[in-house]
Amino acid sequence: MKKEGFVKDYETVLKTVDGRTINALITATLRYDEEDKLCGFDAIIKDITTWKKLQEQMARADKLASVGQLAAGVAHEINNPLGIIMGYTGMLLSEDGLPPEVKEDLQTIYQNAETCKKIIEDLLKFSRQSPAKHEPVDLNALIEEVSGLLSYQIEEKEIILKKDLNEIPTTMADPDKLRQVIMNIILNAIHAVEVGGTIKVSTSHDENGFICIEISDNGHGIPEELHGRVFEPFFTTKPPGQGTGLGLAVSYGIVREHGGTITFESSRQRGTTFRVHLPVV
Ligand SMILES: Nc1ncnc2c1ncn2[C@@H]1O[C@H](COP(=O)(O)OP(=O)(O)OP(=O)(O)O)[C@@H](O)[C@H]1O
Ligand SMILES: [Mg+2]
Structure with a gap:
């Protein structure tokens, strides 16, 4: 500011009198008196905290969208065989007279397949770009x-x-x-x-x-x-x-x-x- 005599859209972090931290955009020029002596500055300080938050949110949404797109392809492919694993395991589980240890093993298979399905579903939910x-x-x-x-x-x-x-x-x-x-x-x-x-x-x-x-x-x-x-x-x-x-x-x-x-x-x-x-x- 000293070198140029002004700053335009300078972004910084300020503390307000009530102790909050805000993101600010400053545009300011130095002020001189009649004898050309520096006597202060005129400044416009814009509180851009909300705008900044919004920008961050948009960037995050963008990232999620591309992660989603990538994941969707893989997830779709895994979803079907996984559904088949769960379907068949479910069918076996509903059979009468299964030895308890077999039943327990089948339950473990079912529960873990279910966890995978949940993860895949969550990924797919983010890939809503599909027409x-x-x-x-x-x-x-x-x-x-x-x-x-x-x-x-x-x-x-x-x-x-x-x-x-x-x-x-x-x-x-x-x-x-x-x-x-x-x-x-x-x-x-x-x-x-x-x-x-x-x-x-x-x-x-x-x-x-x-x-x-x-x-x-x-x-x-x-x-x-x-x-x-x-x-x-x-x-x-x-x-x-x-x-x-x-x-x-x-x-x-x-x-x-x-x-x-x-x-x-x-x-x-x-x-x-x-x-x-x-x-x-
Ligand atoms: N039928 C319901 N009875 C009681 N609470 C419910 C019912 N449906 C939804 N809720 C409440 O609403 C919340 C949000 O539901 P939502 O389906 O969006 O998420 P979730 O079931 O917690 O997780 P996710 O669906 O992503 O596995 C639930 O955590 C629950 O507190
Ligand atoms: Mg739910």
């Missing part, structure tokens, strides 16, 4: 498919799954993404109920041209003070390793992408009901 498919989707069939995939978890916890699938029209949508939404919500319900709990899944169609999927459970419910947070990315009440807090955030994004809405009602006494409304297109 959405647009094909006729039968939501009742998707629900049947998902409940089949989750049958081992459902039986293991002795959950009563009630289905009330009514006649509904097909709608143009992305079946892979909607399958993920249904899976996320039912999985949350499975986690929320006690052993022997009940989960109900129903479908209906209203006169406004919307399909409604309702998934309710008689589990522990969501405390009122957390209602505003469940769709936040990375919000979870599950212990580390059991939930990343992305299930509902991703589901919310997918349903919105399809022009629909996702809402819920929950209380400790009655459990939780999630409703997904999708337009028939």
